[in-house]
């Protein structure tokens with residue numbers, strides 16, 4: 001009887017721990033399984049009642065969608081693709097238009113030639129003069145430029161997880177952190193923001209505003225303080241209070257300043273030390289700067305070991321091709337795109353959704 005009771009207890013404990021591990025596994029990531037992942041996150045946030053006045057005052061806003069986000073970049077492609085899909089024959093004029101559109105989208109000379117050469121081969125192999133075949137071939141070529149990589153934002157199994165956000169001046173680091181805090185908060189994560197941009201006096205105030213809007217905690221220091229010590233203090237606070245996630249803001253810096261790049265390496269080392277678990281170093285790129293941003297990006301990749309890209313200001317850019325060029329150049333996936341200044345204007349990136357938004361011609365108003 002005694003033995004049976006012990007076996008029953010052991011089995012119950014095993015069952016409970018299996019359920020716990022499976023449940024944890026599910027809660028591990030912010031996934032980009034489609035637009036629904038983020039839409040759901042923001043629907044939750046807007047419907048949440050603040051526990052007390054002043055807490056989490058995120059306004060009610062519809063979640064952003066990729067189509068609206070790529071609005072300007074879309075118009076050039078739309079013209080070209082409507083011509084192709086209306087059944088017009090593949091002729092030299094169409095090839096020239098394709099080349100011009102790709103170059104203007106800032107895909108770059110080399111990748112543009114690669115896309116066109118590949119599309120030519122496909123059209124020849126299909127023995128077709130139909131524009132529809134060309135449209136499909138171009139889409140396939142563009143799709144294959146995206147790196148084949150996991151785009152989920154990673155959480156460590158053991159809290160606190162740390163995400164480090166880096167990039168040159170004014171690209172949208174702090175704004176993206178605010179949006180990310182809202183997204184993670186809606187996903188049930190407890191977040192602390194580390195104001196490790198101690199260079200600009202107003203930087204911590206800007207981050208504090210985002211903390212207040214999204215219900216996140218914040219750790220800040222005096223202007224001129226060592227950024228690594230702010231990250232360290234944030235990690236200690238997260239560990240002490242059982243927070244899930246530390247998102248660290250850093251000062252904008254030029255890739256040519258070697259002392260500032262050394263500082264990034266130091267920040268990274270701090271964020272890697274126990275009890276912290278660094279899972280993401282996100283490089284923020286401004287889509288409106290096009291190809292120029294890529295040179296800087298390479299240096300950041302070397303210094304900070306980036307795990308993903310955040311492409312901001314896509315809403316204000318006609319250069320959709322930069323998304324593909326950036327991934328190809330750096331070999332790391334775009335994980336998020338910024339499509340406006342509102343808290344919900346951040347989208348978990350999916351290459352197929354992006355290409356649909358850029359190239360689809362139906363349902364035009």
Ligand SMILES: Nc1nc2c(ncn2[C@@H]2O[C@H](COP(=O)(O)OP(=O)(O)OP(=O)(O)O)[C@@H](O)[C@H]2O)c(=O)[nH]1
Pocket residue numbers: 167168169170171172173174175176197203250251252253312313314315316337338339340341345
């Ligand atoms: N239209 C648009 N504006 C954006 C987006 N992301 C950021 N911005 C704007 O870009 C400007 C700079 O944003 P910040 O977040 O302060 O940029 P930062 O990289 O933190 O700047 P520094 O800390 O000075 O290096 C602000 O006016 C933001 O509102 C976006 O996705 N779309």
Ligand SMILES: [Mg+2]
Pocket residue numbers: 173174175197203249250252
């Ligand atoms: Mg900033």
